Amino acid sequence: MLISKFRSFVTISLVSLIIFLSATVQAADKVTQDVKVAVLPFTVNAGDDLSYLKESLPELLSDRLKEAGFEVVDIEAIGRLIDEKGISSISTKNARELGLLSGASFSVYGSLNQIGDDLTLDARLVDSYGNAPGKKISVTKEGLINLLPAVDDLVDRMKMDLLRLDIIAEVDVEGTKVLDKDVVLMRLTLQKGDMLTAKSVNTALKNIYDLGYFDDVEVKVDTIPDGKKVIFAVKEKPRIQALGVRGSDAIDSEDIIEAISTKKGGVVNPKVLADDIRLIREMYRRDGYYKAKVTHEVEDAGAGVARLTFVIDEGPKLYIQNVVIDGAKQMDPDDIKDVLALKERGMFSWISNSGVLKEELLDRDAAAIQAFYQSKGFIDVKVGRPQVDIKDEGIDVVYQVWEGERYKMGNVLFKGDLIEENEKLLEVISIDQLNADNDYFDRSLLKKDVDKLTTHYNNYGYAYADVKVNIKDKPEEKIVDVVYDITKHQRVHIRRVLVEGNTVTRDNVIMREMRLADGDMFNGKKLTRSTQRLNNLGYFEKVDVSPVPTGNPEEMDLVVKVKDKPTGQISGGIGYSTYDSVYFAANIAESNLFGKGYGLSLNGAFSGKKTAFALQFKNPRVNDTDVGFGAEIYNRSEEFSTYDKKSTGGVFDFSYPIGEYSAVSWGYNAEYYVLDDIDDDASTTIKDDSGAHFLSKLIGTIARDTRDSYQNARTGTRTVFSINFAGGPIGGTDDFVKYTGEYNWWTPAFEEVVFHSKFWAGFVHKNFGGSDIPADERFELGGLSSVRGYSNEAISPLDGEGKTEGGNKAFYLNLEFKRMLSKEYGISTLAFFDAGNAWNEKEMMFSSQVREGNKPALIGLYKSVGAGLNWYSPMGPIGFMYGYGLDKVGTSGRHKFELLMGQQF
Numbered sequence: 001m002l003i004s005k006f007r008s009f010v011t012i013s014l015v016s017l018i019i020f021l022s023a024t025v026q027a028a029d030k031v032t033q034d035v036k037v038a039v040l041p042f043t044v045n046a047g048d049d050l051s052y053l054k055e056s057l058p059e060l061l062s063d064r065l066k067e068a069g070f071e072v073v074d075i076e077a078i079g080r081l082i083d084e085k086g087i088s089s090i091s092t093k094n095a096r097e098l099g100l101l102s103g104a105s106f107s108v109y110g111s112l113n114q115i116g117d118d119l120t121l122d123a124r125l126v127d128s129y130g131n132a133p134g135k136k137i138s139v140t141k142e143g144l145i146n147l148l149p150a151v152d153d154l155v156d157r158m159k160m161d162l163l164r165l166d167i168i169a170e171v172d173v174e175g176t177k178v179l180d181k182d183v184v185l186m187r188l189t190l191q192k193g194d195m196l197t198a199k200s201v202n203t204a205l206k207n208i209y210d211l212g213y214f215d216d217v218e219v220k221v222d223t224i225p226d227g228k229k230v231i232f233a234v235k236e237k238p239r240i241q242a243l244g245v246r247g248s249d250a251i252d253s254e255d256i257i258e259a260i261s262t263k264k265g266g267v268v269n270p271k272v273l274a275d276d277i278r279l280i281r282e283m284y285r286r287d288g289y290y291k292a293k294v295t296h297e298v299e300d301a302g303a304g305v306a307r308l309t310f311v312i313d314e315g316p317k318l319y320i321q322n323v324v325i326d327g328a329k330q331m332d333p334d335d336i337k338d339v340l341a342l343k344e345r346g347m348f349s350w351i352s353n354s355g356v357l358k359e360e361l362l363d364r365d366a367a368a369i370q371a372f373y374q375s376k377g378f379i380d381v382k383v384g385r386p387q388v389d390i391k392d393e394g395i396d397v398v399y400q401v402w403e404g405e406r407y408k409m410g411n412v413l414f415k416g417d418l419i420e421e422n423e424k425l426l427e428v429i430s431i432d433q434l435n436a437d438n439d440y441f442d443r444s445l446l447k448k449d450v451d452k453l454t455t456h457y458n459n460y461g462y463a464y465a466d467v468k469v470n471i472k473d474k475p476e477e478k479i480v481d482v483v484y485d486i487t488k489h490q491r492v493h494i495r496r497v498l499v500e501g502n503t504v505t506r507d508n509v510i511m512r513e514m515r516l517a518d519g520d521m522f523n524g525k526k527l528t529r530s531t532q533r534l535n536n537l538g539y540f541e542k543v544d545v546s547p548v549p550t551g552n553p554e555e556m557d558l559v560v561k562v563k564d565k566p567t568g569q570i571s572g573g574i575g576y577s578t579y580d581s582v583y584f585a586a587n588i589a590e591s592n593l594f595g596k597g598y599g600l601s602l603n604g605a606f607s608g609k610k611t612a613f614a615l616q617f618k619n620p621r622v623n624d625t626d627v628g629f630g631a632e633i634y635n636r637s638e639e640f641s642t643y644d645k646k647s648t649g650g651v652f653d654f655s656y657p658i659g660e661y662s663a664v665s666w667g668y669n670a671e672y673y674v675l676d677d678i679d680d681d682a683s684t685t686i687k688d689d690s691g692a693h694f695l696s697k698l699i700g701t702i703a704r705d706t707r708d709s710y711q712n713a714r715t716g717t718r719t720v721f722s723i724n725f726a727g728g729p730i731g732g733t734d735d736f737v738k739y740t741g742e743y744n745w746w747t748p749a750f751e752e753v754v755f756h757s758k759f760w761a762g763f764v765h766k767n768f769g770g771s772d773i774p775a776d777e778r779f780e781l782g783g784l785s786s787v788r789g790y791s792n793e794a795i796s797p798l799d800g801e802g803k804t805e806g807g808n809k810a811f812y813l814n815l816e817f818k819r820m821l822s823k824e825y826g827i828s829t830l831a832f833f834d835a836g837n838a839w840n841e842k843e844m845m846f847s848s849q850v851r852e853g854n855k856p857a858l859i860g861l862y863k864s865v866g867a868g869l870n871w872y873s874p875m876g877p878i879g880f881m882y883g884y885g886l887d888k889v890g891t892s893g894r895h896k897f898e899l900l901m902g903q904q905f
Helices: 002-032 053-067 075-085 092-102 144-163 181-187 198-210 253-259 270-286 333-337 359-374 422-428 432-436 444-458 507-511 524-537 684-688
Strands: 036-045 106-115 118-127 135-142 168-174 214-224 227-236 239-246 293-302 305-313 320-326 387-390 395-402 408-416 466-474 479-487 493-500 540-549 555-564 568-577 581-593 598-607 610-619 628-639 644-657 662-676 691-705 716-726 736-750 753-766 809-822 827-839 862-873 876-885 895-901
Touching: 036 053, 036 075, 036 092, 053 075, 053 106, 053 144, 075 092, 092 106, 092 118, 106 144, 118 144, 135 144, 168 181, 181 198, 198 214, 198 227, 239 253, 253 270, 270 293, 270 305, 320 333, 333 359, 359 395, 408 422, 408 432, 422 444, 444 466, 444 479, 444 524, 493 507, 524 540, 524 555, 644 691, 862 895
Parallel strands: 036 106, 168 227, 239 305, 320 395, 408 479, 493 555
Antiparallel strands: 106 118, 118 135, 214 227, 293 305, 387 395, 466 479, 540 555, 568 581, 568 895, 581 598, 598 610, 610 628, 628 644, 644 662, 662 691, 691 716, 716 736, 736 753, 753 809, 809 827, 827 862, 862 876, 876 895
């Protein structure tokens, strides 16, 4: 009742105001008919080409004044009066006289001045019955084309004086408490200097009410020396003192309050409130509550404050109970459903959240159905818009399909500019295999083949090669022929390679990674490889290698745009790993020293089992040659299962590439180390090695790496083979030759999942003059770096006394599926199967030997399965790994949890 009365009051007030102001305007319109104006000649100060305006300008001004409702003295009558009086130039005095003689209340005269491109109308409006010199009015416009708008502006400004209308001198807002009054003023079209009209006031009122913050708006008009002051007195809606949600069980009320725009301390704005209710409904729809109802309650608490409560009736959570492929006759609907993102509710929906309708995926699934059919030979298939039927018990999603005829793959033809025979081009593409297998046409292969052919032509220098596809169906035979129409255009050479954006890294460091140089023929494969090599440096946030036309169709420039990223690191902190327990670490490193690509690092770490310090330097390209150089000095102290080792040494090495993806390296390692604190139950081999040693070792390695990315590889391989030659002719106390090799393979498995396999093997034997293989060089497996699911060094052969002594040969494999959850934060998850073992001299490789009462099956390998989560955090890698040993080793448990936090050392 109170609200109804209030609305009636506001309506009556507005209507009264509009009637009053409308009457004022109607009166003003009547006055224009009673005001008579004499338009006198204007002086034209412009070029000869504008001299015609001397006569036409007064006529134009007269016409505009007449259109505005004024009575205007005939131009010819004014001319006769001027001739009779012998007036040669117009002044304020004779303008007033001419006005009186012609019966006009006002007369106007002036000049038109051209200065450059600007036209200025200087007019003087003279009151025939006054004594004032007249009011000067000036209007400036650019260009003759704007002469008419200038005259219109002059008339508008004259109207204020001719009609003596009220001019707005000031606009103000009163009564705001929560909302800043400047916000209100910015929404007003009413400004200082405007005429006060009913229309302008009405528009201003509407704009204020549209803000939604006010219950009442009153207009006040006061007279001040410069004109009228218009005041909008507002009454704000109640301020929200408390904000709550009632009835929300499925969604936390705090999440709802955080998502909506209405906030505590604001006012109850109907427009914002309506948007918030829609948002809450959408939140419930996303969670499967399609029948949720949202209303609101406002409780007046007095003193201009209120409590706002959103009231929610959630209703039942609805799942997709049926996905219907209506019209699927030749294809199994279950096969079609496999490609859909939206699934029917299943047994594990409460875990996977499958079965929830996500409406943004409906069109995606419709396109997926069409692509599925087209990959199975249905070239004319049509899929209608999905229909969603929300019922009380669940949701049905219906896709209407018109399959059409099914076509098999026919012939593959090439036309246009062919650089090779058809047989060679067929080796590039893959769709022709469908014909060989008498299989159905697969449209999804077309784009891949176009890309392959384009790249193939790029590799021969045809940078602008264009490949088009024509599909020729033969309805009577149900066969599809594919014709690739190739236009090679001209061969292109690289005119210049330009480097941009680098502020730290020197040009030569970038240029030496480029596989294309000035004068080279364009090659798409080398262009891709150049980008890959620059990214693998790890110096840049962004790398973009772009061909740029030069104006000569046979030449192009390559612009290498990079953005340097910080490559220095100073870190320190506390880490944790299951093997080392809590440890402290510090690291100072720079991987792009002086912008020359040098690497320099100093690091140290301390834990209950290991202490390590190292200083490393690396120059990957000495004097921009292909030769790389590295050096390291270190000091380590480590506690193993049956002995401790303290070592101090140094390494230097050289490297040299052999081909694009392969390299060899060679170096020398000198180390002084001591084995002590040997346990009583240690093997005889370890006890015999107790004391000081000097290791003198030559190292040789050959590696091939074709990974697409060093950090998150999806495709490619990495193969490494190393030989360590110690003692013998190069001296030292340890005499052995050690061989290790590994092979890694990455390939996409499905969706975002990557399959990675690693095979590793090692063998060591004594060198010339040596008696035994040093205990420290024997193989013991287990832990994160070899066979996960077993403790470090847990997998080891036994000596004749049943004590672990390490093996002279070892093998392990890792098979894992890895999925990147967040590229931005470097979070990934994986599932793995590992297997491996180590054997001593008396055992054959892959033999199943009894180890502490246990005998592993499957060619003598200890096996494990598990899963893990990795995060490349700013503090270093953080990983959690769970492994289950399928074969028991000794008395250790078969469940192994591994946790790594911080930098490994």
